[in-house]
Amino acid sequence: MGRCRFPGLALSNGSRHNPFAMPSPKRTGSAKRSAAHTAGRRSVLVTGASGGIGRALCRAFAAMGWYVGVHYHRRKAEAAKTLRTVRVTGGTGGLYQADVREGDSVRRMIDAYLKKAPKPTVFICNAGIGASSLVVRQRDEEWMTVVHTNLTGTFHCLQSVAPPLIAQGGGSIVVIGSHAGVHGSRGQAAYAASKAGLIGLVKTAAQEWGPQNVRVNLLLPGWHRTGLSEGAMPDNHDWPDHALRRPPAIEEVARTIVHMAQLKDLSGQIWNCDSRDL
Numbered sequence: 522m523g524r525c526r527f528p529g530l531a532l533s534n535g536s537r538h539n540p541f542a543m544p545s546p547k548r549t550g551s552a553k554r555s556a557a558h559t560a561g562r563r564s565v566l567v568t569g570a571s572g573g574i575g576r577a578l579c580r581a582f583a584a585m586g587w588y589v590g591v592h593y594h595r596r597k598a599e600a601a602k603t604l605r606t607v608r609v610t611g612g613t614g615g616l617y618q619a620d621v622r623e624g625d626s627v628r629r630m631i632d633a634y635l636k637k638a639p640k641p642t643v644f645i646c647n648a649g650i651g652a653s654s655l656v657v658r659q660r661d662e663e664w665m666t667v668v669h670t671n672l673t674g675t676f677h678c679l680q681s682v683a684p685p686l687i688a689q690g691g692g693s694i695v696v697i698g699s700h701a702g703v704h705g706s707r708g709q710a711a712y713a714a715s716k717a718g719l720i721g722l723v724k725t726a727a728q729e730w731g732p733q734n735v736r737v738n739l740l741l742p743g744w745h746r747t748g749l750s751e752g753a754m755p756d757n758h759d760w761p762d763h764a765l766r767r768p769p770a771i772e773e774v775a776r777t778i779v780h781m782a783q784l785k786d787l788s789g790q791i792w793n794c795d796s797r798d799l
Contacts, residue, residue: 564638566590569648571599574742578645579603581775583612590634592617621648621674631681643782644682646675646696653712664711671715679726691734693782696723698739703799727789736788740778743769743794769794
């Protein structure tokens with residue numbers, strides 16, 4: 522599968538990116554306030570937003586003028602950096618803490634988010650950890666921690682975000698998966714198993730909530746140099762399993778997710794953002 526590209530993305534902010542559009546009259550006074558209010562009605566909550574792909578996602582939504590909920594578990598200082606990036610980029614937002622392994626914690630976070638955010642439009646389930654081992658050496662406690670965070674944590678998030686989306690007539694959920702969840706990965710028993718479980722979870726949720734116009738999709742972001750991939754990402758690698766001989770740029774992945782989250786007729790799908798075969 523080739524790299525994901527959406528040439529029209531640059532136009533999603535409006536006609537200012539269209540070279541053929543007539544210039545818009547300058548807004549003043551109440552017109553400015555009305556435009557700001559309209560843009561502010563859309564919001565996204567990104568779990569695992571204290572760095573890496575989560576931070577890139579927050580920045581991409583902020584560039585669209587969205588309200589961005591920045592979730593974190595323990596790394597509040599790093600989440601605050603993400604929030605500053607959101608504001609500098611042109612968005613607004615807030616910090617939201619939760620341990621996704623605990624259903625009550627997630628429900629409290631969603632309640633707090635719904636009280637502060639504009640109309641909830643998109644939820645991104647990105648929180649996850651990557652500690653793992655060979656199958657025969659995998660310790661039970663490490664297995665449970667990884668699966669409970671990556672799979673059960675996503676389950677808790679889906680359970681909590683679906684009701685408000687259903688109540689308002691629809692919305693979009695994007696779950697961040699992994700190529701390892703499709704093909705497996707040597708030395709990544711728990712991680713690969715947890716990500717494989719997301720496929721069945723996403724497809725089931727998409728079928729259950731489709732009649733209520735809630736779209737649920739899974740995206741595979743590919744290799745990126747983040748805290749999660751440290752120690753696992755190949756160094757000095759020529760990427761022979763990638764048709765393009767390179768992993769995708771994190772900014773391109775973020776733009777793809779922003780676009781995917783706004784599609785009205787896409788649900789229950791697995792979207793690969795690098796050039797490896799599925």
